[in-house]
Amino acid sequence: MKEAVIQTEKLTKRFGDFIATNEITFEVYAGEIFGFLGANGAGKTTAMKMLCGLSAPSSGSATIAGFDIYRQTEEIKRNIGYMSQKFSLYEDLTVLENIRFFGGIYGLSDRRLKEKSALLIDTLGMKNEVKKLVGSLPLGWKQKLAFSVAILHDPKIVFLDEPTGGVDPVTRRQFWDLIYAAADSGITIFVTTHYMDEAEYCNRISMMVDGVIKALDTPANLKKQFAAASMDEVFFELARGAVRNE
Amino acid sequence: MVTLNNIVKTYNKGEIKAVNNVSFTVKEGELFGLIGPDGAGKTSIFRILTTLLLPDSGNASVNGWDVMRDYKSIRSHVGYMPGKFSLYQDLSVEENLNFFASVFNTTVRENYDLIKDIYVQIEPFRNRRAGKLSGGMKQKLALCCALIHRPKVLFLDEPTTGVDAVSRKEFWEMLKRLKQQGITILVSTPYMDEASLCERIALIQNGRIMSVDTPSTIIQGFPEALFAVKTNHMSRLLHDLRSNALVKSCYSFGEFHHITFAEDPGIAKDELVRWLQEQGHQQVELRPITPTIEDCFIELMTSHA
Numbered sequence: 448m449k450e451a452v453i454q455t456e457k458l459t460k461r462f463g464d465f466i467a468t469n470e471i472t473f474e475v476y477a478g479e480i481f482g483f484l485g486a487n488g489a490g491k492t493t494a495m496k497m498l499c500g501l502s503a504p505s506s507g508s509a510t511i512a513g514f515d516i517y518r519q520t521e522e523i524k525r526n527i528g529y530m531s532q533k534f535s536l537y538e539d540l541t542v543l544e545n546i547r548f549f550g551g552i553y554g555l556s557d558r559r560l561k562e563k564s565a566l567l568i569d570t571l572g573m574k575n576e577v578k579k580l581v582g583s584l585p586l587g588w589k590q591k592l593a594f595s596v597a598i599l600h601d602p603k604i605v606f607l608d609e610p611t612g613g614v615d616p617v618t619r620r621q622f623w624d625l626i627y628a629a630a631d632s633g634i635t636i637f638v639t640t641h642y643m644d645e646a647e648y649c650n651r652i653s654m655m656v657d658g659v660i661k662a663l664d665t666p667a668n669l670k671k672q673f674a675a676a677s678m679d680e681v682f683f684e685l686a687r688g689a690v691r692n693e
Numbered sequence: 694m695v696t697l698n699n700i701v702k703t704y705n706k707g708e709i710k711a712v713n714n715v716s717f718t719v720k721e722g723e724l725f726g727l728i729g730p731d732g733a734g735k736t737s738i739f740r741i742l743t744t745l746l747l748p749d750s751g752n753a754s755v756n757g758w759d760v761m762r763d764y765k766s767i768r769s770h771v772g773y774m775p776g777k778f779s780l781y782q783d784l785s786v787e788e789n790l791n792f793f794a795s796v797f798n799t800t801v802r803e804n805y806d807l808i809k810d811i812y813v814q815i816e817p818f819r820n821r822r823a824g825k826l827s828g829g830m831k832q833k834l835a836l837c838c839a840l841i842h843r844p845k846v847l848f849l850d851e852p853t854t855g856v857d858a859v860s861r862k863e864f865w866e867m868l869k870r871l872k873q874q875g876i877t878i879l880v881s882t883p884y885m886d887e888a889s890l891c892e893r894i895a896l897i898q899n900g901r902i903m904s905v906d907t908p909s910t911i912i913q914g915f916p917e918a919l920f921a922v923k924t925n926h927m928s929r930l931l932h933d934l935r936s937n938a939l940v941k942s943c944y945s946f947g948e949f950h951h952i953t954f955a956e957d958p959g960i961a962k963d964e965l966v967r968w969l970q971e972q973g974h975q976q977v978e979l980r981p982i983t984p985t986i987e988d989c990f991i992e993l994m995t996s997h998a
Binding site for chain 2: 485486487488585586587609612613614615616617618620623627631641642643644647648666667677678679682683686687689
């Protein structure tokens with residue numbers, strides 16, 4: 448039996464008359480790379496905010512890393528990592544200062560923080576950059592650093608919101624190498640992307656349209672189900688019928 | 694229609710070379726794409742061509758007007774849609790459009806035929822404030838405002854960034870229709886798959902143009918035979934391929950990994966399949982493929998580095 452680290456049951460968020468996320472039910476398994484896809488305005492961000500314990504659901508239930516989405520939001524936050532294209536690191540702090548700051552926030556001991564930051568800098572090959580301001584680094588480096596910082600505290604799950612937007616094709620692939628390595632070490636990856644080739648790198652994918660999950664399966668099975676040659680075609684097939692546009 | 698000669702732009706007292714000796718031309722009526730990641734220098738080039746930024750050296754012209762000397766003529770004859778939404782958030786859709794029309798000494802009615810296709814899609818929201826529109830609607834309004842004075846050249850800086858695959862497709866169809874009306878379009882994008890929708894493209898990285906040509910010519914210029922490989926264990930396959938001396942380059946690409954060979958692929962490919970099977974890979978699939986623009990970009994990036 449696979450262990451589910453995210454489990455939702457009819458999870459719903461309403462804003463007045465508008466149902467942003469409409470009774471979504473799904474599971475994400477430990478160590479899995481789960482792609483959370485959908486058109487603009489499909490309700491992905493709203494769903495993600497709930498899963499991270501940042502926004503209370505209107506109805507339904509969910510457990511994240513074993514914690515209840517209504518009552519244990521603080522525990523959820525301590526056991527997840529989060530990274531997005533927009534919010535990453537403090538641009539006017541150096542690489543090392545950022546690592547120490549976020550390590551401190553997550554309550555890592557001094558010794559552990561020292562070990563972790565040495566390992567992180569070594570893995571990323573950033574020895575010569577530790578004293579540079581994050582703002583002066585190329586975007587690709589920032590994103591790789593932001594990801595490594597997001598998993599500094601060995602979270603059970605890491606949420607990645609369009610982590611590779613605008614990144615060059617070589618760095619984009621290096622970023623996925625980091626994702627694979629994190630998944631191999633047992634961290635569950637929950638990722639959104641607009642790049643359909645990246646959808647292929649996920650173990651399973653959910654496709655959200657107008658607030659509901661329209662399809663959920665492995666990329667291979669989804670292509671079979673929709674008689675599509677690529678994930679691009681699957682996406683078109685599903686999103687074409689969308690009524691909402693943000 | 695648009696010409697750049699050895700344009701250089703630096704920031705931080707020369708420390709950051711944003712645009713490094715860039716030259717290319719966009720022909721009249723052409724749909725030309727500037728393809729490259731964030732930080733490649735795309736926006737600096739747009740700002741120089743729209744006379745919002747002065748180059749350190751080099752010269753550039755738009756419709757024969759020099760970007761420094763004739764900036765006034767350029768400003769009244771080009772349309773510019775910046776990457777960041779730059780309309781008045783607290784004016785309504787209709788007010789924004791009327792405002793930009795009157796700034797350019799024209800009226801919405803005069804050029805309505807040009808924007809009609811796009812405007813009808815946002816017309817139901819014409820009284821809504823621009824700041825309250827969805828991303829897709831903002832994009833359409835910005836395009837209408839950039840077109841309202843019937844510009845000779847349209848500059849679109851990353852109009853599809855952060856937009857989903859379906860809306861992106863719609864947007865490119867709008868561009869094709871504008872091109873048919875004779876407007877020259879220079880558009881930038883970080884999405885390599887959009888390159889094939891342009892007539893000619895420039896691939897740009899770290900402020901340098903790596904290649905300028907039609908997408909098909911760039912693809913034909915790919916210097917090696919490219920193969921796609923797939924087995925039942927993709928992440929292990931990547932490590933295995935990279936450790937094998939027969940393989941020159943290897944990177945993931947959707948459901949396949951793309952590789953080139955260090956030796957004659959005719960012989961090496963059978964040898965590699967055998968070796969992969971020995972390593973315990975099952976359902977080994979290896980076949981020659983035509984490169985995409987993204988493959989070309991990766992090749993250029995690694996050979997330039």
